[in-house]
Amino acid sequence: MTTPKRVRVHHLREAKERGERLTMLTAYDAVTAAIFDAAGIDMLLVGDSIGNTMLGHTTTLPVTVDDMVRAGRAVAGATTRAFVVVDLPFGSYEAGPEQALATAVRVMKETGADAVKFEGGQRVAAQVRALTDAGIPVVGHLGYTPQSENLLGGPRVQGRGDEAVERLCDDAVAITEAGVVALVLEMVPAPVAARVTEIVGVPTIGIGAGAGCDGQVLVWVDMAGMGDWSPRFAKRFGEVGAALRAAAEGYAREVREGTFPDAAHSFEA
Numbered sequence: 001m002t003t004p005k006r007v008r009v010h011h012l013r014e015a016k017e018r019g020e021r022l023t024m025l026t027a028y029d030a031v032t033a034a035i036f037d038a039a040g041i042d043m044l045l046v047g048d049s050i051g052n053t054m055l056g057h058t059t060t061l062p063v064t065v066d067d068m069v070r071a072g073r074a075v076a077g078a079t080t081r082a083f084v085v086v087d088l089p090f091g092s093y094e095a096g097p098e099q100a101l102a103t104a105v106r107v108m109k110e111t112g113a114d115a116v117k118f119e120g121g122q123r124v125a126a127q128v129r130a131l132t133d134a135g136i137p138v139v140g141h142l143g144y145t146p147q148s149e150n151l152l153g154g155p156r157v158q159g160r161g162d163e164a165v166e167r168l169c170d171d172a173v174a175i176t177e178a179g180v181v182a183l184v185l186e187m188v189p190a191p192v193a194a195r196v197t198e199i200v201g202v203p204t205i206g207i208g209a210g211a212g213c214d215g216q217v218l219v220w221v222d223m224a225g226m227g228d229w230s231p232r233f234a235k236r237f238g239e240v241g242a243a244l245r246a247a248a249e250g251y252a253r254e255v256r257e258g259t260f261p262d263a264a265h266s267f268e269a
Contacts (some may be wrong), residue, residue: 001032003256004081006080006083007042007114008114013203014183015042016201017202021041021216022238023042023043023215025220026032026049026218026220026221027073028046028054028071029075030074030075033079036082036220040081042082043084044075044085045081046085046087046113048073048087050063050067059221060089060146061090063087063090065088068086068088069086070089076111076114081112084114084115085114086113086115086117087118088100088107088116089147094124097126100124100130100131104209115138116136117138117140119141119142119145121142125174128180129179139181139182140175141184143158143187144157144174146186147159157189159192168174172196174202176200182202182204182205183202184204184206185205187207187209188206188209189209190209191212193209193212194213203215208231208232208233221241223235224236225229225239225240
């Protein structure tokens with residue numbers, strides 16, 4: 001992507017028109033957000049995956065608006081270039097356009113984010129339109145939608161079979177027409193994601209959706225190798241978890257041996 005001073009909505013659309021791939025990572029705090037921003041990542045997603053990755057929950061469902069506001073403020077405040085997107089958590093937009101607008105207004109006012117994201121297709125088109133009409137950019141999310149995992153039967157690939165493909169395409173068109181500025185496609189067969197990418201005029205951001213999308217997103221702890229396990233679709237671009245453990249072990253060893261702090265790390269009278 002051609003590097004703008006600050007990534008904005010029109011840059012996303014222009015990148016798709018030029019065939020330039022967009023990059024997105026999750027971020028939940030100021031330290032990692034600043035690192036990813038300096039690395040040139042185009043979009044930072046303050047995802048409700050904070051529940052699984054940082055807050056110790058087994059799903060995203062317990063995450064609150066307060067959780068998202070706190071994390072969103074930290075990420076937005078630490079970036080100078082990336083387009084910051086904050087998830088609306090489960091229960092904060094499903095009741096209808098009025099609830100969605102109230103939640104989104106709070107998130108935008110209290111975080112300084114550039115956009116919000118929430119899950120669903122035709123069922124949330126009215127919410128997308130209400131926020132768009134109010135001047136709030138919305139990123140959509142189709143395919144495997146974690147907030148609906150109890151209905152979907154867990155993290156399963158979506159969009160298999162003619163009926164499912166047609167439904168996914170209809171959902172993509174519905175929320176695109178309602179005004180989304182980009183669309184996350186999660187755990188969708190690659191040919192299906194490529195088809196959706198062809199029929200919508202906004203960038204698609206894939207996660208487990210193949211190379212035919214306009215961009216890619218990963219949860220940063222998966223991308224950086226923070227744990228012992230990563231999803232099949234998440235390539236580990238580093239082993240940061242192992243390096244962090246080694247650093248902690250080295251620190252503990254020197255403290256116990258009495259070699260830290262030494263004179264170089266102490267003050268004289």
